[in-house]
Amino acid sequence: MLEIKGITVKFGGLTAVNKFNMIIEKGKIHSLIGPNGAGKTTLFNVITGVVKPVEGVVKFKDANLLNLKTEEIIYYGISRTFQNLQLFNFLNVYENIYSGIVHNFKGIYRKY
Ligand SMILES: Nc1ncnc2c1ncn2[C@@H]1O[C@H](COP(=O)(O)OP(=O)(O)O)[C@@H](O)[C@H]1O
Ligand SMILES: [Mg+2]
Numbered sequence: 001m002l003e004i005k006g007i008t009v010k011f012g013g014l015t016a017v018n019k020f021n022m023i024i025e026k027g028k029i030h031s032l033i034g035p036n037g038a039g040k041t042t043l044f045n046v047i048t049g050v051v052k053p054v055e056g057v058v059k060f061k062d063a064n065l066l067n068l069k070t071e072e073i074i075y076y077g078i079s080r081t082f083q084n085l086q087l088f089n090f091l092n093v094y095e096n097i098y099s100g101i102v103h104n105f106k107g108i109y110r111k112y
Pocket of ligand 1 (some may be wrong): 011014015034035036037038039040041042043109
């Protein structure tokens with residue numbers, strides 16, 4: 001469903017992600033783990049169009065995500081939240097997580 005092939009990202013002389021491959025299958029939950037600096041966040045930045053790789057392919061269904069902008073990729077149902085400890089304190093846990101797909105919300109009903 002989501003196919004990541006041969007992704008390499010360089011920041012100047014530093015190779016942050018080196019020929020990374022992963023296939024995300026429909027209906028399954030996948031995790032990406034690794035030590036600090038392994039390149040996890042950079043990979044999420046590639047999938048969501050925030051960082052462009054020097055090589056590789058990111059395909060979702062038939063779309064080549066590398067040709068799309070973040071604000072287009074979100075309409076494929078692909079979004080992320082940033083690694084930021086600051087939460088919206090007026091939202092509950094569920095709502096904080098779902099802030100990443102806020103473009104889908106027609107409105108939020110909530111009693112404050
Ligand atoms: N915007 C950037 N500019 C330069 N180097 C970066 C940038 N983002 C990440 N890096 C470097 O790329 C490597 C991978 O970082 P990152 O993807 O944040 O790792 P992780 O999320 O697995 O901890 C690290 O060496 C980090 O310092
Ligand atoms: Mg990270």
